[in-house]
Amino acid sequence: MKQIYFDNCLTSQPAPEVLDSMMPYFKENFYFPRSFVSGGSRISSDLEKFKKIIADSMGADSSEIHFTTGGTSANNIAIKGYLSANAGKGTHVILSVIDYPDLLANAAFFEQSGFRVTYINADKEGFIDLDELKSSIRSDTIMFMTTLANHVVGTVQPIKEIRQILDSADHKIVMHVDACEAYARLPINVKELGIDLMSISAHKIHGPQGVGALYQRKGIILGPVKHGVSRIDTLETGGVSIASIAGFAKAVELIFNHFNEYNKKIKELRDYLLKEIEEKIPYTLLNGSQEEKRAPHNLNISFDYIEGEAIMMMLDLSGISVATGSACASQGLKPNYVLMALGRNHEQSHGSMKFTLSRYNTKKEIDYTVKKLAEIVKELRSRSPLYNKE
Amino acid sequence: MQYSQKVLDHFMKPHNVGKIENPDAMATEGSPACGDQVSIYLKVKPETLVIEDIKFQSYGCASNIATASIITDMAKGKTLEQANKITWKEAAEALDGLPPVKMHCSVLAVDTLRKAIYDYEIKHNLVEKKKFNKELIIEELKKVIYPKVGEDIVTLKMVKYVGFENGVATIDIDIPSFDTHRDNIVEEVKEHLQRFKEIKDIKITI
Numbered sequence: 001m002k003q004i005y006f007d008n009c010l011t012s013q014p015a016p017e018v019l020d021s022m023m024p025y026f027k028e029n030f031y032f033p034r035s036f037v038s039g040g041s042r043i044s045s046d047l048e049k050f051k052k053i054i055a056d057s058m059g060a061d062s063s064e065i066h067f068t069t070g071g072t073s074a075n076n077i078a079i080k081g082y083l084s085a086n087a088g089k090g091t092h093v094i095l096s097v098i099d100y101p102d103l104l105a106n107a108a109f110f111e112q113s114g115f116r117v118t119y120i121n122a123d124k125e126g127f128i129d130l131d132e133l134k135s136s137i138r139s140d141t142i143m144f145m146t147t148l149a150n151h152v153v154g155t156v157q158p159i160k161e162i163r164q165i166l167d168s169a170d171h172k173i174v175m176h177v178d179a180c181e182a183y184a185r186l187p188i189n190v191k192e193l194g195i196d197l198m199s200i201s202a203h204k205i206h207g208p209q210g211v212g213a214l215y216q217r218k219g220i221i222l223g224p225v226k227h228g229v230s231r232i233d234t235l236e237t238g239g240v241s242i243a244s245i246a247g248f249a250k251a252v253e254l255i256f257n258h259f260n261e262y263n264k265k266i267k268e269l270r271d272y273l274l275k276e277i278e279e280k281i282p283y284t285l286l287n288g289s290q291e292e293k294r295a296p297h298n299l300n301i302s303f304d305y306i307e308g309e310a311i312m313m314m315l316d317l318s319g320i321s322v323a324t325g326s327a328c329a330s331q332g333l334k335p336n337y338v339l340m341a342l343g344r345n346h347e348q349s350h351g352s353m354k355f356t357l358s359r360y361n362t363k364k365e366i367d368y369t370v371k372k373l374a375e376i377v378k379e380l381r382s383r384s385p386l387y388n389k390e
Numbered sequence: 391m392q393y394s395q396k397v398l399d400h401f402m403k404p405h406n407v408g409k410i411e412n413p414d415a416m417a418t419e420g421s422p423a424c425g426d427q428v429s430i431y432l433k434v435k436p437e438t439l440v441i442e443d444i445k446f447q448s449y450g451c452a453s454n455i456a457t458a459s460i461i462t463d464m465a466k467g468k469t470l471e472q473a474n475k476i477t478w479k480e481a482a483e484a485l486d487g488l489p490p491v492k493m494h495c496s497v498l499a500v501d502t503l504r505k506a507i508y509d510y511e512i513k514h515n516l517v518e519k520k521k522f523n524k525e526l527i528i529e530e531l532k533k534v535i536y537p538k539v540g541e542d543i544v545t546l547k548m549v550k551y552v553g554f555e556n557g558v559a560t561i562d563i564d565i566p567s568f569d570t571h572r573d574n575i576v577e578e579v580k581e582h583l584q585r586f587k588e589i590k591d592i593k594i595t596i
Contacts, residue, residue: 125531307425309451313393313401327425328451333491333537333574335425346423383407383455385447386422 004320004365007202008297009181009356014247015206021250025243032231032239043242045233050249054213057256058198059189066214067245071180071201074113074214075102077235078176078197081222082143083110089171090140092116096128098149100178107145116140124157124343125289135164141172148198148227149182151352152338153288153327154298156186162192174220180204180212184255185263185295190263196220196261202244206358207251211244262359267296269366270357274299276370279344281377287339287352299355300325300339302348305387306380320369325352347386362372393452394486400456405463415510419502422441424581425455426450428458428498430506436514437512437576439470446502452489453492457499462486470507470516476500478533490540494578497533530586531561534578537571545580557590559583565596572596 005013015049015112033047034040051062068074087153093110096105107117112191120132128146144166148158152248159177166173176197179188183200190198196344199221216222218260228237231246249365250381255262277284283304310323315322323329344352381387394402406536410416410431420427427450433443438568444466446585447459461481478496480489510525511517520526531549541548543563561579565572576594583592 148515257438305449306453307450310401310455313398313452317398317402328454328492346425350422350425369457383447384449385405385418385427386449 004361004369006355006357006361006369007321007323008352008358009201010323010354011079011209012206012358013284014203015254015362016146017250017254018207018247018250020245022243025241027285029242035305042151047242047245050245053249053252054200055301057184057201057252058190058215060349061218064216066216066217066233067240067248067336068199068212068214068233069210069240070203070212071178071199072102072212073236074179074199074201074212075176076106077222077225078199078216078247079103079110079143079145080225081235082174082197082220083115083177085221085223086174087115088144090138090142091334092118092138092141093143093145094118094120094133094136094141095145096122096146096147097122098122098126098128098150098152099145100151100180103145103176104148104387109382120156122341124293126150126153126291126338126342127293128157128162130158130161130165130294131172133162137166137169137173139171141169141173143174145178147181147187148177148179149186149295149298150338151181151286152336153300153342154181154295155289156293156295157181158293165187165244165349167194181298184252184259185266185297187259190208190215190217197222198252202248205251205255207249208244210241210242211247211248260349263296266357266359266361269361269363270299272363273355273357273366273370274301277301277329277373280370280374285348286346287342287348297357299357300352301355302339302344302352303377304347304351305384306355307350309346310380311351311373311376313321314380315369315372318372318376323356324352325354393456393489396486397453397456397483400485401452402446404455406445406459406466407447409447410443410445413577415506415513416550417502417505417509419505420450420498420530422449426454426495427435428454430458430462430502434509434510435471436588441465441468441473449495450495451492453488453495454498457481457488457496458502461499461503462500465503472508474507476503476506478575481589484520488540490509490535491537493540494537497535500569522554522586525550525561526586527554527561527583527589528580531579533582534575536575543575548575552556554589557588558593559589560593561590562595 031039033044055062085287118136174196178197180201186204196217198215203209226237232240285302287300327335339349413431415432418429429447443464460509466487482496553560
């Protein structure tokens with residue numbers, strides 16, 4: 001039986017067209033970009049085409065796009081590159097307690113190197129506290145970073161309002177956005193939103209693993225983070241797989257040719273999954289935003305009285321892949337920090353399941369999943385000392 | 391990190407699940423906050439002190455359920471004294487091993503069983519009074535598992551000093567500041583030692 005896959009934000013299945021687009025770059029077009037020689041120039045012009053596809057998808061210029069070895073590399077190049085090159089202007093950074101681990105780890109790194117970091121809070125739906133943001137801005141604040149669609153609950157941050165707040169300061173505050181979860185699922189125009197730096201990743205949108213991109217607005221200076229030879233990009237030194245870049249561009253093209261259709265389908269499936277779970281399984285709790293301000297593919301829901309790794313394992317043995325916020329399934333043995341910051345208790349975090357859908361999911365898969373899930377939840381509750389209801 | 395087939399078998403079809411009405415003894419260990427909780431119920435034949443029936447309930451992950459299932463299998467039919475000697479390593483071995491990060495589940499299952507046995511012994515005046523000393527603290531620290539390797543912190547020589555004076559337990563643990571499990575270990579040491587009413591204060595240096 002084919003695995004039913006609801007973990008697309010961990011990684012997603014490459015589209016068949018993506019694989020086809022990559023093959024020539026493993027075979028006859030294996031060159032690095034190089035001037036004056038035929039193979040190398042062909043690659044140079046292909047890379048320009050790919051760059052334009054990515055740039056057009058977010059309203060940027062090709063010259064503002066860097067290919068990287070993934071979303072985490074893009075985040076590191078942006079944050080380390082900006083803070084190291086601009087420390088003379090100030091040493092204060094703002095982000096939130098629910099941001100993606102890349103942003104939190106980089107902030108902690110700079111905190112150890114003498115920067116001041118303010119971690120602002122989020123409300124119970126996962127929106128960052130804008131009043132706290134306003135009051136956190138100081139004369140030496142040089143950067144604000146955020147996760148556009150939260151990686152756990154999918155809450156979409158109000159970037160336009162944030163930009164206005166940052167612009168109310170009497171000096172420039174650069175905004176870095178981790179859009180790995182949001183990109184290709186929500187319309188993003190970097191110019192309209194006032195984003196200065198933005199990272200995206202291919203493997204979460206049916207592209208290949210090991211490739212991403214960084215948008216660097218013209219005029220924003222980044223210091224070198226990775227020193228060495230530039231083959232493909234000045235910031236991501238060394239090689240980035242050209243086959244992967246080709247696959248990334250194809251994945252983007254495939255989505256943006258049907259952007260509304262695909263994301264409408266994904267949202268409808270997600271809403272159907274939520275409705276079915278709420279109807280068929282008692283004692284559940286939706287985590288994150290109830291409103292429209294939630295990425296279309298994300299559903300995060302807690303099941304009372306039971307623990308998420310057990311649910312995940314049983315679903316897996318039934319051929320269904322999902323993620324959980326339980327401490328038992330995490331390397332650090334800690335409950336999910338985002339859910340805890342949103343005011344959920346330990347039990348609700350341990351019992352949380354995250355479904356991230358894609359255009360390849362079907363209604364039939366959801367029906368099967370909810371049927372299995374109802375059986376599993378019933379079985380695990382019957383074993384639980386916390387469950388006393390018949 | 392993968393579970394053995396035996397863990398999966400016991401997880402999917404656990405033995406001895408449920409509650410015994412009017413048990414002769416019972417114990418609950420762990421808490422939902424820690425992500426795992428196990429209750430064990432015993433029926434004991436008073437003449438022979440043999441465990442005639444044993445059942446468990448679990449709020450926890452796959453290995454939590456599997457270790458509770460295997461430990462109840464191992465204890466059934468044994469005398470209280472024999473059952474008390476089952477170690478968490480034996481329970482883990484009976485499951486063809488556990489991933490290192492899951493070894494603490496085995497410790498929890500064994501702990502719950504021993505506490506249920508203790509509950510029976512208390513009720514029937516079978517307990518020998520032990521004088522509380524630092525050796526008992528060291529024994530308790532052997533239940534704190536370092537998740538990266540699945541071995542306890544005493545065996546791994548991470549515990550550099552243990553002292554106990556005037557109700558204050560002083561523990562010196564060697565764990566680097568960049569270790570991602572550092573907070574977990576400290577929390578777990580505290581959790582284990584807080585169970586002793588003899589310990590009024592815990593001082594941990596890392």
